[in-house]
Amino acid sequence: MSYTRLGFLLPLVLAAFYEFMTERIPSLAFGDPLGARAFPRLIVAGLVLSAVLWAFEDRGRAKTSEALTEHPEGNHYVAALAVAAAVLVYILALVPLGYVISTLVFLLVLTSYFNKGKWIANVATSVMFPVASYLLFTKLLGVALPYGELLPA
Numbered sequence: 001m002s003y004t005r006l007g008f009l010l011p012l013v014l015a016a017f018y019e020f021m022t023e024r025i026p027s028l029a030f031g032d033p034l035g036a037r038a039f040p041r042l043i044v045a046g047l048v049l050s051a052v053l054w055a056f057e058d059r060g061r062a063k064t065s066e067a068l069t070e071h072p073e074g075n076h077y078v079a080a081l082a083v084a085a086a087v088l089v090y091i092l093a094l095v096p097l098g099y100v101i102s103t104l105v106f107l108l109v110l111t112s113y114f115n116k117g118k119w120i121a122n123v124a125t126s127v128m129f130p131v132a133s134y135l136l137f138t139k140l141l142g143v144a145l146p147y148g149e150l151l152p153a
Helices: 010-021 038-064 075-099 099-115 119-140
Strands: none
Touching: 010 038, 075 099, 099 119
């Protein structure tokens, strides 16, 4: 069995670890009726769901052709290092530029690389995701995200 076929185990391991750490969050008798464990449990459920979907998707691919287990030509280490560098730049830019701008640029760079030639979809995704998630976290959930030190208040 190849690493890609065993890849669905990674989200399951992360979910188990995340659930273990969630159980260590103390329960308080006052405050939010859902408690501090509600959102982490949603993440655990998402990880388990993604693992199940990954397993079914990989199962379907394995039946169609054995050629899918072969890697396409190209240097994957360069792509992995480029993504790691982009993540590092994103982390460093998060506080000075703020969540929306740094996430927009980060997503635009990655989608342009991995989804070449589809500028409308890339720009739409890169704009809509940070704006929607910023509004969700700041307005609905009341979570503060970096606004940006370089932007006027």
